[in-house]
Amino acid sequence: MKVVTAAEMRQIDRDTIEGIGIPGIVLMETAGSAIVGAIKQHYPTVQRIGILVGKGNNGGDGLVIARQLAHTGHDVHIFLVSPVDSFTGEAALNLQIVKNLGLRIEEIVSDAKPDSERSTALNGIVGCELLIDAIFGTGLRGAVRDPIATIIDTINRCSTPILSVDLPSGLDADTGNPLGTCVQADRTVTIGLPKRGLLVYPGAELAGKLEVVDIGFPEQVVDAQNIKVHWTTAAAEWIPQRPSASHKGTYGRVLVVAGSTGMTGAAALASEAALRAGAGLVTLAIPKSLNPILEVLLPEVMTLPLSETEAGSLSVAAAAAILEFAEKTKSVLAIGPGISQHPDTVALVHQLARENQGHKLGGRMVIDADGLNAIAQNREIMSFLDRETVLTPHPGEMARLTNTSVSILEEDRIRTAQTYASEHGVTLVFKGAPTVISAANGDVWINSTGNPGMGTGGMGDVLTGIIAGLMAQGLSGERAAALAVYIHGLAGDTVSERLGMHGLIASDVLKAVPEAISSLIQ
Numbered sequence: 001m002k003v004v005t006a007a008e009m010r011q012i013d014r015d016t017i018e019g020i021g022i023p024g025i026v027l028m029e030t031a032g033s034a035i036v037g038a039i040k041q042h043y044p045t046v047q048r049i050g051i052l053v054g055k056g057n058n059g060g061d062g063l064v065i066a067r068q069l070a071h072t073g074h075d076v077h078i079f080l081v082s083p084v085d086s087f088t089g090e091a092a093l094n095l096q097i098v099k100n101l102g103l104r105i106e107e108i109v110s111d112a113k114p115d116s117e118r119s120t121a122l123n124g125i126v127g128c129e130l131l132i133d134a135i136f137g138t139g140l141r142g143a144v145r146d147p148i149a150t151i152i153d154t155i156n157r158c159s160t161p162i163l164s165v166d167l168p169s170g171l172d173a174d175t176g177n178p179l180g181t182c183v184q185a186d187r188t189v190t191i192g193l194p195k196r197g198l199l200v201y202p203g204a205e206l207a208g209k210l211e212v213v214d215i216g217f218p219e220q221v222v223d224a225q226n227i228k229v230h231w232t233t234a235a236a237e238w239i240p241q242r243p244s245a246s247h248k249g250t251y252g253r254v255l256v257v258a259g260s261t262g263m264t265g266a267a268a269l270a271s272e273a274a275l276r277a278g279a280g281l282v283t284l285a286i287p288k289s290l291n292p293i294l295e296v297l298l299p300e301v302m303t304l305p306l307s308e309t310e311a312g313s314l315s316v317a318a319a320a321a322i323l324e325f326a327e328k329t330k331s332v333l334a335i336g337p338g339i340s341q342h343p344d345t346v347a348l349v350h351q352l353a354r355e356n357q358g359h360k361l362g363g364r365m366v367i368d369a370d371g372l373n374a375i376a377q378n379r380e381i382m383s384f385l386d387r388e389t390v391l392t393p394h395p396g397e398m399a400r401l402t403n404t405s406v407s408i409l410e411e412d413r414i415r416t417a418q419t420y421a422s423e424h425g426v427t428l429v430f431k432g433a434p435t436v437i438s439a440a441n442g443d444v445w446i447n448s449t450g451n452p453g454m455g456t457g458g459m460g461d462v463l464t465g466i467i468a469g470l471m472a473q474g475l476s477g478e479r480a481a482a483l484a485v486y487i488h489g490l491a492g493d494t495v496s497e498r499l500g501m502h503g504l505i506a507s508d509v510l511k512a513v514p515e516a517i518s519s520l521i522q
Helices: 006-020 024-042 057-071 089-100 115-126 148-157 203-207 219-223 264-276 288-297 316-329 343-354 370-376 379-384 395-402 406-410 413-424 459-472 477-499 506-521
Strands: 048-053 075-080 104-107 130-134 162-165 187-191 209-213 229-232 253-257 281-287 302-306 332-335 365-367 389-391 427-430 436-438 444-447
Touching (some): 024 089, 048 115, 057 089, 075 115, 203 209, 253 316, 264 459, 264 506, 281 288, 281 316, 288 302, 316 343, 332 343, 332 459, 395 406, 395 413, 427 477, 444 477, 459 477, 477 506
Parallel strands (some): 162 187, 187 209, 281 302, 332 365, 389 427
Antiparallel strands (some): 427 436
């Protein structure tokens, strides 16, 4: 599903009205009807409904909602948070209609109303069974100020459920950051397409449960915007097919370069995850001293014992054997889980990355964990990578790659991922809540699966293996990354439904990967 900025949404709205000829008043009526349908579905027993209305199009939607709810017998109370004479266009027309119908209207923000009268009106808001927030929507510019800030704080403090129209008032539609005070909605019904700020935190939490309603924006108008950001809500069409006349060679090979003394678990999880994702053959390149334990631990995974450092990590002397194996078998490389930051191992990562120049390895690599930390020590290595190289940093690793603070990176997760992937020509998986995947051409996917129970060690190793397994089956780096993140989160959701989120571990998610893929196919 396409995801828009506020500017893109305004242009779609404008082109629909001016270019296609669908009047704005028709779009407003359709939006109001769709949201009334959602209200009746989710709040079927509610009767007394308060609707907070601003002067813009969002307020116009709220007035349509008020009229339609009143028509079906609801006790509707309209609270104007902008002076009557400030309403224009379709919002003003709908305000006149509700006046003509004699609906109850309270103007709580006007130059003539003293604070004492405003306080009385706010008490009326608190007495409602449901509040509809139709104050700002995407039209807000700058921080919310009094008296509207006080109104928002008041409704947030009361126990009445709040449904926001299009966007919680006070939320930045593009970044998901509150512009000062922001409505804390229980549910948000957004119009046409989801806005970026509804899918990233803290906006996703402020929006509550999110629902998208279609109001008939023409497909050609939406396509004309060349929207680059998508919300991954299903990706079954990308799952590699399993033809009847096939064998293990059909589904590709993965070479996992991982593990060190004390970190054998990371190597095991990544290797098995590649198999669980459907790869035909998986080989694990490990320090030779770890070979006996991993051969016992992973009966389905082949091993390639290699030269090691005195600390029990892979040595740079292992590079030749890894490169020879990768070229001979046409394997996808997954590099980094548990390899340590030993200087000799860092040099190994650098050499493997350099060998990618000229597509000697076809650019088919997934780099995670200490593989990323190795690159952060020599950022010039990025020049040897291409769009078929997938980097999977969490915020701390991303901060090291960019020499930037985590707080700055998290201000706008989408822009962070998109900028880095485009500048360096790679596919980036910026892990977190939510995980954001960006291709080198600027295409972005915001993931919709996963849960807080997945915040435990080893989850990233499983994800690395899934990405590599999907790439081995022929998916491009960007599609493999977006699909893998979705499957990984779906597997976590599947397990949490059975076991709960407390105590969820990476091996639980690993075992649920085939089940998650099967549920997508079905």
